Amino acid sequence: MRTRPSVFDVLNVLVLTAIAISTVLPFVYVLAGSLASEAEIGERSFFLWPREVVTGTYRYIFATNGAFVRSLIVTIAVTAVGTLVHLALTFTMAYPLAKRRLPGRNLLLSLVVFTMVFSGGLIPLYLVVRNVGLLNSYWALILPAAISPFYLIIVKNFLQELPVELQEAAEIDGCTELGVFWRIVLPLSKPILATMALFFAVGIWNDFMSPLLYISDPSMWTLQMFVRQVTVSPDVNSTLGVGDPNIQPPEQGLKFAVIVVATLPILLMYPFLQKHFAKGMLIGSVKG
Template sequence: MKIKMSRGEKIFQVVNYFVLSIIVLVCLYPMWHVAMASFSNSTQLMAHSGFLLKPMGFNMQAYLKVFQNPMILKGYANTLFILIVGVILDLIMTALAAYFFSRKGVMFKKPLMLLILFTMFFSGGMIPFYLTLKDMHMINSRWGLIVPFMISTYNMIILRTSFESIPDSLTEAAKIDGAGHMTILFRIILPLSKAIMAVMVLYYGVSIWNGWFWASTILRDRELYPLQVILREILISNDIQAMNGGAGGDAEAIAQSIKYATIMVATVPILFVYPFLQKYFTSGVMIGAVKE
């Protein structure tokens, strides 16, 4: 049966769609501008001002220059190593912690949880954290970007809440059959938590992919730089010598196109991950929502 909307509801729906459309355009246009600029002719791009809706003199020169820089490929390799190893370890450690705090009758459960929650609001600061990494011999090591960040308190709380929603009868039946905690976690709890685990992959993956601050702080060898640190050098420090050779009088023009192309190279891969996880995202977040 079709529900007839009142005049006020129709007006609200039209205004709602209009406002949301404006928000979508505001969010998408910057990325569209960067994409079109990266495919534009450098000289024409420098002479243009205002909105950019299509490439100006389509060419791939900027992308060819970007991939001529050996640091881009090394940055990709370092980022992929940190991403793959980091996400795997993050999921394992977060799942272990969430499982522990989701069980009933655990000794000192509340005091331990309060101590963990305390770290969400207060920390020792950057200098003590850096000195800790130094004492652990993780300065100038990719492991310094993985080990200290293996558990996010926020993500652990979401995962714990999701585990608590699984009926106790399943775990009790497994215990009767002789299953231990590791068997219950990896063969019962995690297979039933695919949606929330997909959300964890997205949260941790985006965080690692976009991370640049601690990488720029603890890494000394440029061969270990992840992609985002290299991107920062190109955009902020204007370090494009490795890509700008032979540009001649158009050096300044090609520099702008190179910056746009570098942004696309560093951004597009993580954007392609989201569509594969989107179907799990909404249900996963709702399952892991904080509840009383």
């Protein structure tokens, strides 16, 4: 027998639908603006579909002397390497902390939690990065935040819930601790691996503060720094590195196009990791 939906269910659906629409609309507007002409952008304050589709802005940013493409390649490389480094360090630290027999485990966990509440601050962090010689280095965008205490605890909780019997059986068969980790633990950790990879990749891709602090060479700019410079600079030609003063880019459409290209790659990652995402977050965060 089918039951009628309650008032709460109806309100819940309406509220969530409104939130979803309010989240998607700005991106749809930016996408429509990137495909519209400068005249239409000036005439219409808000639209979700251009009267005439114009792709000149995308051809322009990819046809310049490489400033935008270079920042895109830099961001892709830093995101890929940074995600691997974050995953490797987080899992290799979380695995021993998930062992209840580890000597000093409670002290180590207390120190991890302590760093979630207290930190040295921005200036001491900058001084450390400078003194170890990481300024104007891509490693400055990866190593200072290589291990997040919050994500470390989530991964530790997930690994703690894995069947101990499988690990003990592997050890009885002669498998080393490293072998257990590589052959047993990691294959069973695909949900949390996918979840953490998504979080780390999004965090590195969208990171604006680190390159702003540690990178002063414009040729080493990441995509977020480039987007910021394009949106605030009065001279778009100089930002793109175009030497011909006769070339006048479509400024508003150009800004929209740069934002779309900066958002789309990381947005396309989610469908490939979605099936592991919910499971990884739930299992990793319920028990401590």
